[in-house]
Amino acid sequence: MAQDPDQAKKLQELLKMLSLSQNDASKLTQPQRKQFEEYKFWKTQPVPRFDDEVEDEGPINSSQRPENIPNEPLPLLSEFEWCTVDITDPHQLEDVFVLLNENYVEDQDATFRFNYSREFFNWSLKPPGWRKDWHVGVRTRQSKRLVAFISAVPATLRVRTKLVKSVEINFLCIHKKLRSKRLTPILIKEVTRRVNKQDIWQALYTAGVVLPSPAATCRYAHRPLNWSKLYEVGFTGLPANASKTQMIAKYTLPKEIDTPGLRPLEEKDLDEVYDLLEKYQSRFDLVQVFTKEEFRHLLLSSTSVVYSYVVESNNKITDFVSFYSLPFTVLNNPHYKELGIGYLFYYASDADFDYSDRYDSEGSLKLKKRLNRLISDVCIKARDLKMDVFNAMSCQDNSLFLDDLKFGPGDGFLNFYLFNYRVRPILGGLRKDNSFDAEKRSNVGVVML
Numbered sequence: 296m297a298q299d300p301d302q303a304k305k306l307q308e309l310l311k312m313l314s315l316s317q318n319d320a321s322k323l324t325q326p327q328r329k330q331f332e333e334y335k336f337w338k339t340q341p342v343p344r345f346d347d348e349v350e351d352e353g354p355i356n357s358s359q360r361p362e363n364i365p366n367e368p369l370p371l372l373s374e375f376e377w378c379t380v381d382i383t384d385p386h387q388l389e390d391v392f393v394l395l396n397e398n399y400v401e402d403q404d405a406t407f408r409f410n411y412s413r414e415f416f417n418w419s420l421k422p423p424g425w426r427k428d429w430h431v432g433v434r435t436r437q438s439k440r441l442v443a444f445i446s447a448v449p450a451t452l453r454v455r456t457k458l459v460k461s462v463e464i465n466f467l468c469i470h471k472k473l474r475s476k477r478l479t480p481i482l483i484k485e486v487t488r489r490v491n492k493q494d495i496w497q498a499l500y501t502a503g504v505v506l507p508s509p510a511a512t513c514r515y516a517h518r519p520l521n522w523s524k525l526y527e528v529g530f531t532g533l534p535a536n537a538s539k540t541q542m543i544a545k546y547t548l549p550k551e552i553d554t555p556g557l558r559p560l561e562e563k564d565l566d567e568v569y570d571l572l573e574k575y576q577s578r579f580d581l582v583q584v585f586t587k588e589e590f591r592h593l594l595l596s597s598t599s600v601v602y603s604y605v606v607e608s609n610n611k612i613t614d615f616v617s618f619y620s621l622p623f624t625v626l627n628n629p630h631y632k633e634l635g636i637g638y639l640f641y642y643a644s645d646a647d648f649d650y651s652d653r654y655d656s657e658g659s660l661k662l663k664k665r666l667n668r669l670i671s672d673v674c675i676k677a678r679d680l681k682m683d684v685f686n687a688m689s690c691q692d693n694s695l696f697l698d699d700l701k702f703g704p705g706d707g708f709l710n711f712y713l714f715n716y717r718v719r720p721i722l723g724g725l726r727k728d729n730s731f732d733a734e735k736r737s738n739v740g741v742v743m744l
């Protein structure tokens with residue numbers, strides 16, 4: 296989009312940040328991948344090497360028992376102490392979002408920060424079955440300030456045909472002043488210990504950095520919803536051969552949605568939508584298998600974080616789509632305090648259910664048409680909710696609509712990892728040249744926050 300070198304650099308930074316809900320921006324300047332032996336910590340963990348040829352998929356180490364796992368954490372330096380962050384206590388929840396808002400991801404000029412809310416954490420860290428002791432923190436012994444955090448929540452995964460009882464690990468964060476001190480391995484060992492004590496041995500996690508060894512790699516894509524605002528905050532420049540009017544016109548969405556019968560998801564729809572999603576997800580190789588309670592929690596429990604819609608036609612729900620909101624705070628800007636960002640979440644459609652082969656050309660065309668209309672409509676909904684950018688990844692069937700709907704490919708890639716589980720590579724929706732693969736699409740059906 297940008298031509299002027301400074302503007303272009305800024306835009307690159309924004310796009311990186313947008314891609315980086317899971318990423319450490321500081322890592323991006325480093326070569327992306329070390330040799331396996333150079334991963335001092337990861338080479339000691341039950342994870343596959345980069346060059347492993349996987350024949351039998353399944354656990355790497357299955358010999359452990361909870362009673363053999365230590366009852367106590369590893370010691371920390373004397374200035375620090377372990378804690379369990381009780382996020383039902385507003386003060387402790389505040390500690391987590393101060394830590395994350397100030398340290399999770401920030402661009403180099405400190406112009407933008409994620410603006411996590413209490414509501415966001417209540418939604419993402421308290422799904423059914425959540426455990427207090429899986430919200431692991433490190434505090435300074437004297438001031439009790441929270442300086443590091445990592446979380447696990449329970450999840451049942453399906454990896455190809457096998458169900459895997461797991462946790463999802465997220466929100467690993469270390470205060471900027473304590474970086475590069477090898478605290479990460481200690482945090483990971485501690486969360487592993489607490490999870491293993493519950494007889495769970497596998498985990499799913501994502502990161503922008505390359506670690507041994509990704510099960511899948513997806514790419515972020517960004518769809519400007521409010522081009523003028525992105526331009527005004529200085530993140531997008533004006534291409535030399537285009538006028539502002541042309542750029543605004545390029546990204547202007549229709550005033551009204553186009554899908555008849557599109558309306559907010561309601562409690563009464565849950566059973567039907569649950570079945571629709573389950574059927575739709577069966578095409579993918581890496582999915583989270585929800586209970587109805589988990590599904591309800593994710594899609595209906597938090598109206599200011601997650602937005603869910605269904606398409607009802609002749610008393611039947613044919614499609615469902617959802618997105619969540621995770622804004623940025625804009626620092627030091629006289630006009631704008633916040634950048635609204637929507638992230639595409641789960642969706643399902645019955646458009647190609649009559650075709651047993653997912654790649655049937657007629658079925659694919661039907662699905663492509665349906666999704667193009669549906670996702671264009673949720674972009675309109677997101678715009679009407681004052682969001683400025685809409686993010687999606689190359690996972691699910693997204694490659695069918697990303698290019699058509701003017702999602703620009705991001706700089707950031709998101710790697711999906713399984714802990715203590717060997718798996719053959721899973722398609723991430725990308726061709727060899729990293730463009731979106733509208734033919735093969737992705738076999739990743741899980742969406743990580």
Ligand SMILES: CCCCCCCCCCCCCC(=O)SCCNC(=O)CCNC(=O)[C@H](O)C(C)(C)COP(=O)(O)OP(=O)(O)OC[C@H]1O[C@@H](n2cnc3c(N)ncnc32)[C@H](O)[C@@H]1OP(=O)(O)O
Pocket residue numbers: 316317318319320333334335336337338398399400462464465466467468469470473474475476477478479480483486487490491495496497498500501502503504506714
């Ligand atoms: C069964 C249950 C199992 C449960 C556990 C499953 C595993 C869960 C795994 C965690 C999933 C998290 C999912 C998310 O939340 S991904 C989000 C990560 N968070 C951020 O990007 C926020 C901003 N950044 C930070 O807070 C820090 O830079 C972090 C904490 C990322 C690194 O801090 P720092 O820069 O000060 O590093 P160190 O000196 O302490 O430690 C260096 C070691 O850490 C390895 N490293 C660096 N970044 C990551 C990373 N994102 N995942 C895994 N490992 C990572 C690195 O390769 C090196 O190991 P090795 O190269 O020597 O081997």
